[in-house]
Amino acid sequence: MVGLHKSDFKNPVVRWIDERLPIPSLLQKEYAQFPTPKNFNYFWNFGALAMVCLVVMIVTGIFLAMHYTPHTAHAFDSVERIMRDVNYGWLIRYIHMNGASMFFIVVYIHIFRGLYYGSYKAPRELLWILGVVILLLMMATAFMGYVLPWGQMSFWGATVITNLFSAIPVVGDDIVVWLWGGFSVDNPTLNRFFSLHYLLPFLIVGVVFLHVVALHITGSNNPLGIEPKGPQDTIPFHPYYTIKDSFGLVVFLIVFAFFVFFAPNYLGHPDNYIEANPLVTPAHIVPEWYFLPFYAILRAVPDKLGGVVLMFGSIFVLFVLPWLDTSPVRSMKFRPLARPFFWVFVLSCLLLGYCGAMPPEGIWVVLSRVGTAYYFLYFLVILPVLGKLERPLPLPVSISERVLGGGPVPAAAAAKPMEKA
């Protein structure tokens, strides 16, 4: 039959569909047979977890939007109606609230996984760049979402962050007025933030789709950072990684459920249970925990424009990371010189997060500056230079050899030069 897709499915209904719209074949190829390195550790769960988080956020968000009122006079009360009068409204809201935090934890671990195992290096540069785009979109979405309940931190956080744009020379003030839709954060601001908060997650879905397509072109990296040399190095995604991801997912859900049911406000700020009041400034304006490192970078610089540039720069540097890191070896496992610098980098990020929660005075300013300096040094100096200087450990011949301690390696694969891992 010319024009019909050749289907291998036995079930007549699936087969009929598959011949006309070969999505079952596609899924079979990309999710069931998809050859995957056999040596993933549990850090490779976090991409799938991020995907689950995204779905959870969209589903709970849609139900919240059914009861939420985007108006400065009603937003705060409408959220309380959800908490008190909507059936299981408190559950939906607490899942959405804590879900944002879980999403960021998961994605941060996912990113540090990539940094440690060199997943950003050729040929996965574009995959990595799409990931950074996702991160930026997530941040915008979370920032605008936090404004919606219209508590004190919503309002003042929005005021502080939108005001950053006034640092842009010449047009800054006009841009801020344009963002606000007025002369302060007010009803027009709330309305557009709601509209965009509803829109951006669907853009994220789109970029995640591209991210996954790119992943399926290059195939996954793995803890050894060397490419699979043949079929003996890979296993089909299903059932091996579907079951491993399922186990990871259930463990993750336990952590998630603990926060939702037993500490739903632990990660939040009490001031957001006070309705927004433009006349009363909270003693300390702090963003959500996942923005704290960036907030610390912002405040580490005495000059407003400089702070804004460095804060955005801290993310943009990730875009060019594949070309900053000059080492051909991916996994830090084989880079004994680079490894301690990596862990200091992790510490500097944690330090920045801590400083972001502290008032910008005394020792905290100094520590923020140290953390900021190291953050940029790591990407702009240490990684480029180390790649030239260090002598990496010898790489294993293949994944199988390393995993099974020998085992059959086809001559062709073993003979391949080791040049680029």
Next chain:
Amino acid sequence: MRRLRLVALAASLLLAAPAARAAGEAPKPPPQDWSFGGLFGTFDRASAQRGFLVYKQVCAGCHAMKQLAYRNLEGIGLSQAEIRAIAAEYMIMDGPNDDGEMFERPGRPSDRFRSPFPNVQAARAANNGAYPVDLSLIIKARPDGANYIHALLTGYRDEPPAGVEPMEGMHYNAYFPGHWIAMARPLHDDQVEYPDGTPATTEQMARDVTTFLAWAAEPELEQRRAMGVRVILFLIVLAGLTYGVKRKIWAELKH
């Protein structure tokens, strides 16, 4: 007064002066043993009902609780009849009727708690310019909420400590940030008469009203925790099963 404090606060914030923090510093409220504390606590119904009485007879003179309706009181164990009687004590503004007139009628269980003042300005005017905040969410709206409110209500001192200048129209409180609060000491021994015979000491009333406010802020707390226990137990069993299946599937791979 409040406005003055705000201006001072905003000014010190702008200067990022350490003074702002020093002024805002208050001692950590002493931790109390709450019926609803811990991971599995539940509200002591009798205490919450006494606390409602304190709110109704004392705090409601100044503080609104607009997120609550009389019908919600079922949550602390009041009967339908009791709730109808409580609601009927208040005259609620309703309307307009068919003649276009607003009119007052006795409250119903579905009405929200009647606010003591029609608007913020009226509330300030009656309180020397200070605003008595809505108490519906106060426990969630302050760090360490329950301990703080309890400490605040029992933390009034007749005289400020030696060396601290008295402030006209303000009251010294050991736990209020900045110490000078516009609210006069609201609780005095035997101010209310508890129907269950519990002695109405300041400490007892503070404890009861805090329990009531904690329930008001999180009426879903008991249901949430009960559901959480079941969800997490289920997930732990599921994790065990999933791990077993994972082991079994991967075991076949090794050879």
